[in-house]
Structure formats: structure tokens, C-alpha cells
């Protein structure tokens with residue numbers, strides 16, 4: 001069975017609430033498609049206005065982060081129920097920027113993934129190597145470790161619905177897209193890792209995105225690869241380019 005593509009924008013720390021509404025209104029007609037699920041992962045304060053603006057379109061609003069506790073004294077954090085109550089269906093977990101700047105560990109990522117599933121939110125689970133790791137030839141070892149820890153205690157039925165985003169850190173925001181071969185190779189390796197943890201059916205069902213300087217020129221070849229089921233797009237998701245990426249064919 002063919003997997004439906006999923007193309008998600010990650011706005012990162014950009015767009016005020018009023019800018020968010022304007023951007024959703026601008027992109028709405030450009031991202032209309034039935035070929036792919038289109039998700040805008042936006043800053044927490046933009047979720048509700050972006051969702052209002054997206055009404056009647058195919059855009060699904062997601063979050064960029066979530067905490068793994070239910071509620072309580074965790075100043076500045078966002079609880080899973082805050083997201084579900086607002087209608088959020090997807091949440092990015094373990095982006096390399098969260099890992100690097102906010103000290104998120106693989107164990108934190110696993111706790112967040114479990115919590116997201118508990119609340120019926122689909123996690124977009126990020127993984128990816130540094131330039132040093134690629135040069136040392138340990139890319140797949142490193143990514144496999146990230147995946148194996150992220151999926152601890154996740155059931156096969158849950159895993160089937162998850163999204164994994166492979167984002168080589170050296171390609172994020174640098175304008176340096178991984179080559180199609182590099183991206184396909186790691187995404188295939190991730191699928192093989194899921195097959196080892198679970199089974200072939202789970203590996204066939206799970207959707208794996210590539211992220212890292214995706215743009216309208218690189219998207220068509222990347223998305224044509226057998227193991228790349230879409231993209232997680234940063235910079236280019238903040239402009240009309242996103243419409244071209246979503247309609248890559």
C-alpha cells in the first residue's frame with residue numbers, strides 16, 4: 001500500500017500571532033492538494049489564531065514541542081491536553097535545536113513520544129547526525145540509537161501511525177541539502193531499523209520525512225525516493241515556496 005506523503009512546515013521561533021494569520025491566509029490557496037497531508041507546526045502562541053485562519057482548508061496545525069508531564073509546576077511548558085483541547089493533531093518531538101539548545105535527551109524524547117500517543121497526538125520524531133558523525137562514518141549507528149530509544153515501549157500499532165523526520169544537522173538552515181542518495185540511504189536504514197524493532201508491516205506503514213534545506217528545486221527528486229514520504233521544511237515553509245514544495249509533482 002502506498003504511503004500518503006506528509007509535508008510539514010516547521011516555523012521555529014518565527015511569526016507573531018498576527019503574522020501567523022497573514023501567512024496562513026497567503027499560503028492557503030498555494031498548498032491546496034489531496035496528494036499529501038499538509039501540516040504547519042507553529043509556535044504555541046500561534047496555534048489558535050493559525051487554526052482559525054486555516055479553517056476550511058486542507059492545512060492541519062501542529063505544535064513544535066510539548067512536555068511529557070500532564071500538568072503542574074513546569075513554568076513555560078505546554079501540556080499535552082493544552083494541545084488536544086486546541087485541536088492539535090501533530091507535534092514535533094526531539095528537533096535537533098531542542099536537543100542542542102534546550103538539552104533534550106533521547107530519554108526525554110521517548111517520554112514525550114509516549115505522552116503524545118497517550119493523548120492521540122501524532123509525534124513527528126526527529127533524528128539526524130552531526131557533520132562530525134557523518135565524517136566519522138557513524139551516521140547510521142547514531143540514528144539507529146536515536147530511533148531505538150525514541151520508540152522504547154511504543155507499541156507496533158502506535159509506531160505505524162508515527163512520523164519520523166530524518167534531518168542531518170549539517171543540512172539544517174545551511175542551504176546544504178543532503179544528496180538524494182544520502183537522504184534515501186538513511187531513510188531506508190531507519191525503515192530497516194523499525195522492521196527490526198517491530199515487523200515489516202510496521203516498517204511499511206510508518207512515514208519518514210527528510211528535512212534540511214528542502215526547497216522547490218530539491219523536493220521533487222527527494223520525494224520521489226522509495227523511502228522518503230515527504231519533508232519537514234524550515235525556512236522555505238515561511239514563504240510562497242512552501243506551495244511549490246507541497247505541489248512538488
Ligand SMILES: O=C[C@H](O)COP(=O)(O)O
Pocket residue numbers: 010095167171172173174175211212213214232233234235236
Ligand atoms: O525542521 C525543519 C528543519 O530543521 C529544516 O530547516 P531548514 O529547511 O530551514 O533547513
